[in-house]
Amino acid sequence: MERTGTPGKDAGTGRLNRRIVVRAALELVDADGLEALSMRRLGQALGRDPMALYRHAAGRKELLAGVVELVLEELEVFPDDTDWQAQLRRMAHELRRVCLLHPNVVPVLVTGPLSTPLGLRPAGTLKPLEQILGTLIAAGFTPVSALHVYRAFYGFLYGHILNELQELVADPDENEALLRLGLQRLPLRDFPHLRRMAPELLEYDGERELDQGISILLDGLGQQLAVSTGR
Amino acid sequence: MERTGTPGKDAGTGRLNRRIVVRAALELVDADGLEALSMRRLGQALGRDPMALYRHAAGRKELLAGVVELVLEELEVFPDDTDWQAQLRRMAHELRRVCLLHPNVVPVLVTGPLSTPLGLRPAGTLKPLEQILGTLIAAGFTPVSALHVYRAFYGFLYGHILNELQELVADPDENEALLRLGLQRLPLRDFPHLRRMAPELLEYDGERELDQGISILLDGLGQQLAVSTGR
DNA sequence: CAAGCAAGTGTACGACGTATGCCTACAGTG
DNA sequence: CACTGTAGGCATACGTCGTACACTTGCTTG
Structure with a gap:
């Protein structure tokens, strides 16, 4: 599997994990809105086939739940x-x-x-x-x-x-x-x-x-x- | 244009208007949820081609705004x-x-x-x-x-x-x-x-x-x- | 090394919203 | 009556979507 020359910082190199996927999803949503988050677009942003994402999120809906979780993690605890x-x-x-x-x-x-x-x-x-x-x-x-x-x-x-x-x-x-x-x-x-x-x-x-x-x-x-x- | 024999109460007979379309959309949402509301499904429920709906609503998003308006109309004024x-x-x-x-x-x-x-x-x-x-x-x-x-x-x-x-x-x-x-x-x-x-x-x-x-x-x-x- | 598993991909299907162009029916006017 | 304009409707098609399913690749472990 050839991975060299793929554009983007971390995209295309190394293995994905859930955090990488969810974070990329959040960035996409922040940049272009909820409706811009499709598995194809996300896959593209990560240098992966969209189907690969299903290894890390059960589906789009569950991915969004992960995005929410990530956002709430930013709440500072006092x-x-x-x-x-x-x-x-x-x-x-x-x-x-x-x-x-x-x-x-x-x-x-x-x-x-x-x-x-x-x-x-x-x-x-x-x-x-x-x-x-x-x-x-x-x-x-x-x-x-x-x-x-x-x-x-x-x-x-x-x-x-x-x-x-x-x-x-x-x-x-x-x-x-x-x-x-x-x-x-x-x-x-x-x-x-x-x-x-x-x-x-x-x-x-x-x-x-x-x-x-x-x-x-x-x-x-x-x-x-x-x-x-x-x- | 043959319209006879189309199933449903009012579906397929007579001309549509915006109110009929929006009301049918609300019924669909009430019955099956927001995601079930597609132009194809709505067109089917009304006995019409989905493209006909665009005469009465600018698009799906605007149709939903009409649904909300319809719901708010039910608020009783005292x-x-x-x-x-x-x-x-x-x-x-x-x-x-x-x-x-x-x-x-x-x-x-x-x-x-x-x-x-x-x-x-x-x-x-x-x-x-x-x-x-x-x-x-x-x-x-x-x-x-x-x-x-x-x-x-x-x-x-x-x-x-x-x-x-x-x-x-x-x-x-x-x-x-x-x-x-x-x-x-x-x-x-x-x-x-x-x-x-x-x-x-x-x-x-x-x-x-x-x-x-x-x-x-x-x-x-x-x-x-x-x-x-x-x- | 072989087996197992995680990660990834190829292919395809059913479904979606809607652009575009054409057709039909009806009302109004000269 | 014929013509025009308009409202409503439809046929076709395009690009896009989520994801099922089967296969491939890479990595780890015994």
């Missing part, structure tokens, strides 16, 4: 901090950071769990759940309460990230024109408010929005905890 | 209510209800906006935004504040719905076995808490979870409003 609220805030910003680095992965990161029962998910994708459980249980929450907080927290977080990624645009000027035009096109009778909110819509600060959202959540949680403790 | 918090709670449950009716549509409902700027979205998909803006502005919020509340609220809502749909299972007994097995498979060192939380994980009440989440949000909002009003 030393134990006694302030669980500060911890949650940090985790939120960390997930935001990672998702902003890999915006094209977010759709599959967010919808993947819909088609994979928790018992079948790759361990790496369950790390955030374990992390929050650990943080909250260490802070005195019962496992049930910790789980409820996780659901509310991550529910909001995913929603926020989806919102923020919508605001990412290549060209802000072009976006403004498009938005104003699009809003004008809406029927006045049905959209009296939205039609005149272009300035507000154009002003978006994702980090601040996230901070405010987390504050709302934590305030509300604080109040609920006070209520259930005061009983 | 008479004006002076209690904006009760309104928000109702809207949340209404969206939940509709999403539970069409779980297969949720992935595209949630991720669609990532690839379509707001100015290019079908008007129907912007109805929820307008509704919340209207409700909050009528309750005295400024447009900016209303927009921020919308983002926090809908962010949480989408996250909650994604969570809840994960919990939908065909066979609860099989799910339990799978979950227990899956949790046991996790390394104890990395997942000390999650590994023993099968009972808690198995107990899920989506409606209650949503109610509690909304309460958390509204409490937190109430507190933030009190802070900014007390300035």
Whole structure:
């Protein structure tokens, strides 16, 4: 089997392994989007026949699960901090950071769990759940309460990230024109408010929005905890 | 052009229009999932050549946007209510209800906006935004504040719905076995808490979870409003 | 060295979205 | 009535996709 003269840094030389394959997949997705990830394209990028990839990933879907796992591995884990609220805030910003680095992965990161029962998910994708459980249980929450907080927290977080990624645009000027035009096109009778909110819509600060959202959540949680403790 | 003898209720008889096409697409997705929706399958279901569908939808992606619009049309709009918090709670449950009716549509409902700027979205998909803006502005919020509340609220809502749909299972007994097995498979060192939380994980009440989440949000909002009003 | 296994490839199939050009039916107009 | 324009539909084909299956190659181990 001749392998010399194949283009690319590591492509075509040495044996593949799962990590190499998944990493190349992530690079492809980051560069050209989810739909650009085909087994043929990936095989080409690695200097291999596409069929070779099936030695390292069961199929395209499972490969994408590996990509998600790889992205979540980039989440930094923090030393134990006694302030669980500060911890949650940090985790939120960390997930935001990672998702902003890999915006094209977010759709599959967010919808993947819909088609994979928790018992079948790759361990790496369950790390955030374990992390929050650990943080909250260490802070005195019962496992049930910790789980409820996780659901509310991550529910909001995913929603926020989806919102923020919508605001990412290549060209802000072009976006403004498009938005104003699009809003004008809406029927006045049905959209009296939205039609005149272009300035507000154009002003978006994702980090601040996230901070405010987390504050709302934590305030509300604080109040609920006070209520259930005061009983 | 002979049209007689074509199977199906309305399939094959009369002219298509966009509504018929989009509705048939929704039925296909509801029955067999998003991936089952191909132009060929849809054409077959309608007793038409797949190429005929392009007269009514620009392409598959735009067709899916129409499906989402159709689903959002099912959201009931309520008479004006002076209690904006009760309104928000109702809207949340209404969206939940509709999403539970069409779980297969949720992935595209949630991720669609990532690839379509707001100015290019079908008007129907912007109805929820307008509704919340209207409700909050009528309750005295400024447009900016209303927009921020919308983002926090809908962010949480989408996250909650994604969570809840994960919990939908065909066979609860099989799910339990799978979950227990899956949790046991996790390394104890990395997942000390999650590994023993099968009972808690198995107990899920989506409606209650949503109610509690909304309460958390509204409490937190109430507190933030009190802070900014007390300035 | 031989056997076994992991990694890789050749070939092909069924399926996909949609470009392009042509056909049919119908409505409107002179 | 004949003609034109338009909406709806279809035939053909192309490039692309995921992956089944069988075979080949390379490496490791006894």
